[in-house]
Structures are given as structure tokens and as C-alpha cells.
Amino acid sequence: MAVVGAGYVGIATAVGLAEQGHDVVLVERDGGRLAVLGAGRIPFHEPGLPAAYAAQHAIGRIVPTAEIPKVGLDLVVLAVGTPIDDTGSTDIAYVAHALDQAAPAIASGAACVIRSTLPVGSAMRLGTRPGVVAERLFVAPEFLRQGSALADIRHPSRVVIGSVGDQPDPDALALVTRALASTESPLLVMRAEEASLVKNASNVFLALRLTFANEVAGLAEDLGVDVGPVLEGIGHDPRIGHAYMRPSYGFGGSCLPKEVRSMSTAGLERGLPMYLSGAISEANADHQRRFARRIAEAVGGLAGKRIALLGLAFKADTDDVRSSPAMRLAARLLAGGADLRAHDPAAGMNARRVLPDLVVVSTVEEALRDADAVVVATEWPVYRDLDWAALKPLMKQPLILDGRRLLMPAQVRSIGYQLERLGDGSDLG
């Protein structure tokens, strides 16, 4: 089998297939990434994945390579990126290119499954590319979460397989099903466009829940109360639940913001008003701006203020800064004239590449020294578990703004910190 694209999805997929006993070639066009993979390592931070990859690489089950073999493959899995372009549309150029590269293998009998997230309406178009046999082409969106990619690959919440051809080749469908399905996960087989819509709509729904929690948090702040018990009360309704109801100053990452815009664009292109997805994007941008304003107010204006920013990754347990709210916040604080010292357990290097003006330090102590305030921007558990008492004397004033509601309020307040938590208006007095 070949897995094309050695990102979060591609490497986790390759490991999952190799652990089932398949021989996998992992195709990556980036020479730097390929060299890292060839040395038995992976090119990003993802818990558990380095050891799982190294084990399969060491026994020769995963072989990294630069090109898709033309013959001898049973299955080609495409896991290349589908970034958003400047117009808000999802760019499928990498998928189209990879599919063209896979065409000789498909022509010689291989099945092909696209695990990249496609914008709705694009799967059928891909099936008409020269050399592609639509009956052996499938779309099976991946639902893994960065930070738990390996567990999600081993135990998927569901496996959704969509066929591009009207009459899918039964042997090819059986092969794809065997490769992706696990005994404990629900398996759904449908049309390719339906599968793409499952993925798109799932992500938009998650974004909707997060946005809802953030909106209620804003209202609670204004009322001078804490949103924590409010969301707890809401979530006990079995029709609602607690998942994805944790307020923050905005959601980010390479998937959710993109998928919200993608649904908006897909609807508008068809003349459909997309009330919800449009509102989610606007609200998310506003929630991020509002937290930056709250920081500015708390320190009495940003200009010249030394601010420690804890966290740059878009969420904990990843080094990914794509569409990270923490990175947007850093850019805003810098633009306001703050003297920023940022720290992240894993994402520092990626952050420097995106924001070369940002000072990224390697210890929390360096970040906090002489700071007028410290901002918790990513919910890394290591920040919750810091020795906050030992850190306090380093700061100019012991002010914490917790944008992720990560810290234990009673604990840090008992040490003498002034704590302002997002969604807690009682802190504002």
C-alpha cells in the first residue's frame, strides 16, 4: 500500500496500516521531511506517534520514499493537505496532483482512497481526471484529532467510505473497507459527496458548539458572573452534553476555521444563504479580538508593557500553529506595542517561522521575568502544573489572564495572584 503525504494524517494512517500487517510505502515530496522519516523519526510533535512509527520503520513495514510506485500496489491512500486559499475556497490542487501521480498505479489495478478533507462538490470532479478509474476511487474522510492521532487511528469514532463511481468495484470497496474499518467502529458506506458532507458538517457543528460556549461566556462576563457553572448546567441535558463546550477566546487549527469557511463558500456558490457558518466565522474573529482588548484594559494599555504569553500552538499536545488563536493574539499584542515574551513546550520553532518578530524564550521563567501580566493562551497541562508560588517573585505584578480557563482559581489566588479568567465576570469587580 502507498500513503501519500507524510503529515499528521498520513503518518498516523501509515502506522495504522503497518500495524495491521500491511507493507506501506510512505510517499513525501518534501526532502527535509523525507530525511527525518528515513532516520526513523517523524517531523512534528504528536504524542505516541514517534515510537509507533519508529517500530514499524525499524522492521521495514513502513518505507519512506519520494515517489508513488507505478506498479505492484493494492491501495493508494491520499493524505495530502487541502489548505484554504485567499478567496475562502479549499484548494484541492495537492490532491489533484497526487491523484495524477497515482494514476499509473490505479490504471494497473490499485484502488485509491482520498483521506484528505475535500470541499463538498469536488469528489466527483476528481473522479473524471485522466487515468483515474472512478469505480476504484473512494473518499473516506479522516476524523482524527491532533494530540490523539494514534489512538484515533487505532479506534476511529466511525469509518465513512464514499464511492466516486456509480458502480463501485466490489473488490476495491472490500479492500478499502478491510484497510480502514475496525471491528468496534460503525462503518458507513455512501456516495462520495455524502461522505465529504459528513466530514464538513461534523467540523462545522463542532465549531458551532465552541462558538456557542464562547458567546455564553461573553454574556456571563458582562453580567459579572462565571460561565463555568452555567455550561455545566446546560451540558447535563442529555440532548446537549458537555463535549466541545469549554469556552476560550476562539478556536483555531488547520481544520475547523477552514471547514466553516468551506461550508459557507459551498452554499453561497449554489445560491444558498449559509446563516450559521457565516456567523460562526464572524463570531470567532470577534471573540479573539475581544480577549486582546481585555488584556490591554487589564494592563492599562499595551504600549511598552512586558507580557508573558504561555502557549502558541492552536491547542495542547501539538506543535501546530496553523490558524492558532494564540499566534493571532501574539500578533495583536505586538501590534499594540507590547513587549512580548512567548513560550510554548513544542511550537516555538514553528511560531518563529510565522512571526519572525516574536521573541520566543525557552523557559517559563524567562517569559515571566519582569512581566506586567502573564496570559495563558494554550491549555498545555504543564502550565496548570507550574510552581506558581515560585514564579510570582519574578513578575513585576502578579496578574494572570487565563484565556483557556486552565488554572485552578482558588490555588493561584491563595498565593496572591490577581486572576482574570475568560468567561468569569466576577473577576472584573
Ligand SMILES: NC(=O)c1ccc[n+]([C@@H]2O[C@H](COP(=O)([O-])OP(=O)(O)OC[C@H]3O[C@@H](n4cnc5c(N)ncnc54)[C@H](O)[C@@H]3O)[C@@H](O)[C@H]2O)c1
Ligand atoms: N491535521 C488534522 O488533524 C486532520 C484531521 C483530519 C483530516 N485532516 C485533513 O487531512 C489532510 C492532511 O492534513 P495534515 O494536517 O496531515 O496535512 P499536512 O499539511 O501536515 O501534511 C501534508 C503532507 O503532504 C505532503 N504532500 C503534498 N503533496 C504531496 C505529493 N504530491 N506527494 C507527496 N507528498 C505530498 C506535504 O509535503 C506534507 O508533508 C488535509 O486535507 C486535512 O484537512 C487533517
